[in-house]
Amino acid sequence: MYYDKKRAIKGEWRIKEKTLFNIALIGGSAGIMLGCKRFRHKTHHKSFKYGIPSIIILQIASVIFTIYYF
Template identity: 55%
Template sequence: MLLEYYLLIVNILGIFLIMIDKLKAKYKRWRIKENTLLIVTLIGGSIGVYLSMYIFHHKTRKPKFRYGVPAIIILQLLISFLIFK
């Protein structure tokens, strides 16, 4: 139960960070570091980050995100399968 709440919170955080970074990019403001976005992805926010990338059309052309986020999702699924099988 605790894991589900953690994943929900970190995915919502990922969605908000992508949304905020998109707005900051649109208005030429100070941006959220790519490493921050990737760290949120790595700690469990990968689905939220991935979905919000395409909802907000943000970071979809950057190879680091276009290929990196799906790779992280696959890695997390494999690890989850090994742990919870």
């Protein structure tokens, strides 16, 4: 998020939102969310405001399911 924020300020090429969501899906959701809040980046995008917390909830639920049933 820091890298994307700096590039946004400079008006340079940015990281695609799809890439950021893929990072979140493979386990980086907490880092993405913390980065959004820390660097105040993409905080008004509804997809990040609601999507990243949703991914975190699904990841927590899948870990609990895995622990409980296996």
